Amino acid sequence: xxxxDMTMQGHLKPFRDYKPQHFxxxxxxxxxxxxxxxxxxxxxxxxxxxxxxxxxxLFRDLAYASDVRAVVLTGAGGNFSSGGDVFEIxxxxxxxxxxxxxxxxxxxxxxxxxxxxxxxxxxSAVDGICAGAGAILAMASDxxxxxxxxxxxxxxTRVGLAGxxxxxxxxxxxxxxxxRAAELxxxxxxxxxxxxxxxxxxxxxxxxxDLEQEAVKLARSLADGPWFAHxxxxxxxxxxxxxxxxxxxxxxAQAQAVCMATQDFRRAFEAFAAKRKPEFQGN
Numbered sequence: 001x002x003x004x005d006m007t008m009q010g011h012l013k014p015f016r017d018y019k020p021q022h023f024x025x026x027x028x029x030x031x032x033x034x035x036x037x038x039x040x041x042x043x044x045x046x047x048x049x050x051x052x053x054x055x056x057x058l059f060r061d062l063a064y065a066s067d068v069r070a071v072v073l074t075g076a077g078g079n080f081s082s083g084g085d086v087f088e089i090x091x092x093x094x095x096x097x098x099x100x101x102x103x104x105x106x107x108x109x110x111x112x113x114x115x116x117x118x119x120x121x122x123x124s125a126v127d128g129i130c131a132g133a134g135a136i137l138a139m140a141s142d143x144x145x146x147x148x149x150x151x152x153x154x155x156x157t158r159v160g161l162a163g164x165x166x167x168x169x170x171x172x173x174x175x176x177x178x179x180r181a182a183e184l185x186x187x188x189x190x191x192x193x194x195x196x197x198x199x200x201x202x203x204x205x206x207x208x209x210d211l212e213q214e215a216v217k218l219a220r221s222l223a224d225g226p227w228f229a230h231x232x233x234x235x236x237x238x239x240x241x242x243x244x245x246x247x248x249x250x251x252x253a254q255a256q257a258v259c260m261a262t263q264d265f266r267r268a269f270e271a272f273a274a275k276r277k278p279e280f281q282g283n
Contacts, residue, residue, distance in 0.1 A: 072125055090159065108165075131152070236255050
């Protein structure tokens with residue numbers, strides 16, 4: 001067995017040359033920052049059965065990426081996403097029986113689970129329309145930047161469905177609070193970018209011309225940072241939702257001890273002592 005296999009490096013692979021069929025994939029020169037661009041601008045970037053599944057599979061597989069350390073999720077043509085395509089998803093759903101419907105809702109939920117479980121921080125860059133499943137994609141990201149023109153709507157109730165879609169009733173209240181989440185999920189109204197920023201849904205607002213650059217800048221800062229430790233932070237943010245205080249403290253004690261055992265921790269100390277910037281390597 002080679003040293004590479006013994007260190008599990010043989011199970012990792014680069015994603016620089018990944019070729020999606022239903023969206024665009026752009027990677028920085030060093031491979032550390034990837035951008036997923038929903039790319040049906042003539043329809044405001046709706047999702048289809050195929051794009052749901054391909055996004056789910058990609059986020060699952062990113063756990064095995066040897067290069068990508070942060071992901072930017074955005075849309076083409078001045079809009080983020082209008083959600084599920086009316087004619088390619090919603091109309092077929094009206095003709096399905098319960099087993100097929102449940103298979104669909106589980107698949108879309110699996111996309112959110114894959115986004116939450118992948119170790120890379122995900123930053124959504126939201127401009128224009130961000131509705132339905134598009135709003136869910138933004139919600140499921142780790143951080144969100146928007147333009148003043150962004151309009152975010154969890155509009156399931158407007159098509160006769162519950163606001164309980166893809167984890168919205170559990171995740172959204174944790175971001176903006178129970179009352180505000182209830183208002184958006186019951187009424188389906190658009191949340192303005194100013195509201196989203198004030199409520200904590202958006203981490204920052206930027207002009208449309210600067211939005212993607214700012215998102216990539218943020219992603220770059222994370223990708224060049226202690227990205228093993230960032231993955232641990234993301235894991236603990238997810239795991240601690242259902243824990244009591246004792247379990248939280250013990251889980252974080254274990255997580256931090258793991259990070260302290262890494263060479264990155266030593267590199268950071270040595271760089272601090274030498275008054276230079278640390279170069280993290282993820283081990």
